[in-house]
Amino acid sequence: xxxxxxxxxxxxxxxxxxxxxxxxxxxxxxxxxxxxxxxxxxxxxxxxxxxxxxxxxxxxxxxxxxxxxxxxxxxxxxxxxxxxxxxxxxxxxxxxxxxxxxxxxxxxxxxx
Amino acid sequence: xxxxxxxxxxxxxxxxxxxxxxxxxxxxxxxxxxxxxxxxxxxxxxxxxxxxxxxxxxxxxxxxxxxxxxxxxxxxxxxxxxxxxxxxxxxxxxxxxxxxxxxxxxxxxxxx
Numbered sequence: 001x002x003x004x005x006x007x008x009x010x011x012x013x014x015x016x017x018x019x020x021x022x023x024x025x026x027x028x029x030x031x032x033x034x035x036x037x038x039x040x041x042x043x044x045x046x047x048x049x050x051x052x053x054x055x056x057x058x059x060x061x062x063x064x065x066x067x068x069x070x071x072x073x074x075x076x077x078x079x080x081x082x083x084x085x086x087x088x089x090x091x092x093x094x095x096x097x098x099x100x101x102x103x104x105x106x107x108x109x110x111x112x
Numbered sequence: 113x114x115x116x117x118x119x120x121x122x123x124x125x126x127x128x129x130x131x132x133x134x135x136x137x138x139x140x141x142x143x144x145x146x147x148x149x150x151x152x153x154x155x156x157x158x159x160x161x162x163x164x165x166x167x168x169x170x171x172x173x174x175x176x177x178x179x180x181x182x183x184x185x186x187x188x189x190x191x192x193x194x195x196x197x198x199x200x201x202x203x204x205x206x207x208x209x210x211x212x213x214x215x216x217x218x219x220x221x222x223x224x
Binding site for chain 2: 048099100
């Protein structure tokens with residue numbers, strides 16, 4: 001069963017603009033993670049946010065989590081062409097679950 | 113260097129010919145997992161392992177087998193591959209399911 005669902009499916013912006021991607025999920029979670037994938041390569045972990053956290057930052061990345069709405073957002077500020085990639089959220093529902101469920105991803109294109 | 117390795121990276125085979133994709137990690141991680149990635153479907157978990165000799169099915173386990181005899185290795189076995197198993201496969205590992213996952217580079221499998 002697929003929990004994380006990203007929105008939008010695709011996003012195209014100019015270099016220097018901010019990019020926001022959203023992730024919605026269906027059940028309670030232990031944590032939510034964001035990953036980046038460059039064109040068919042392995043995924044790279046960006047940020048992990050736990051269910052009792054509301055916001056986390058890492059460099060130009062900001063992740064928020066709203067457990068009441070069962071949603072998370074990833075903000076990339078001052079985007080660069082090198083940020084062009086697919087971004088995935090993944091959720092672990094906790095409660096004895098050992099699965100990590102990924103969404104279908106948001107494809108971000110940053111135009112120089 | 114901390115890493116997850118997969119072999120082979122590319123494989124073209126024929127229906128019914130048994131194959132094994134190897135996965136190895138050097139980070140002493142307990143949790144390992146296999147995913148397949150198909151266009152429009154995102155990543156789907158095939159099998160995961162919480163520790164040596166402990167494995168369980170993910171969302172799409174049909175047609176696959178795994179084993180975890182050693183902590184560092186988690187091979188994926190296709191006993192009788194079929195064309196619908198043509199996909200991009202990723203192995204990943206982490207300390208536990210509650211931690212960030214480290215992904216291998218991927219194995220692109222084509223079953224004719």
